[in-house]
Amino acid sequence: MPFEIFKQLFGDLEEYVIQQSETGNRCVVVPQLGAIVRQLSLRKNLTLFSVLKTPPTPEKLKEDSKSASELLFPFASRIPQGKYKFLGKPYQLEKNETGNQNAIHGLVRKRQFHLEEQAVHIDHASLTFSYLLDSPDGYPFTVKFLVKYSLHADGRFVVDYEALNQGNDPCPVMFGWHPYFVLGNEDADAWKINIPSDTVVTFDDNQIPTGVANLQIGKPALLNNREFDNCFVVKSDEPSATTELISDNQHITLKITQETGEGKFNHLVIYTPxxxxxxxxxxxTANVDSFNSGDGLNILAPGNKIEGKITLKLD
Structure with missing residues (x-):
């Protein structure tokens, strides 16, 4: 068959693999560690590129504090002091950022996810995983979170997420994905980046938003000697926007396309380690600290759900 799904061990971690036999395209998912994508390989002409950087051993993957490839839910980025108010009530999240100053990157990181479905078709294969948030500390809501990874015959890799409020009260939700991308063995200084935005979020010393400013860089912009640790407001007249990571030397462009519009992925963080x-x-899907500002925050009524899509393609 063109596609197959199988399990393998990575140390003592069990992984699920989607693989396309003809191209070698594959993704590797670790349910035990928050259903992260540990490996993603995509072919361009004769070369199979591994486009994700994650820790190289099971031990380092378990210990990773940089959120490599992690799913960030029900919030992403920072909430100052872990404090927020929702519908007039105050809540306190664990201050889990290094230095214990903020809550960061949600409540599903490194959690054991459940395999909901695996499907193999002629033109694609997919894996769907879920995690139930059942009133954890600081977030007294019941939300079923699902992520579906799909690998397609045309080389697309797709991340679909869904959040369903299974509780009796409205709840705030935000989702982000935290991949680190590589292009061959080149350093980032050899690449260009095309950011679908004219607006950068301004931060205080704690990296909490204070406003916005005009983004004044080239499109695409050289990454050489340029540092990013910024959030951007995405600009698009279409139902999606694409960030391009470009290697002129290798004649390849990695395209990261996010759905935009009401309730979708209207913000973007870029970071150069x-x-x-x-x-x-x-x-x-929302600005940093949206649990306090409300900027882009989705509020789910009981029984309602929100969903969105991110697509990767190597051109």
Missing amino acids: PARDCVAIEPL
């Missing part, structure tokens, strides 16, 4: 060996490109 000090090692300059990868770039984090993180689609977000």
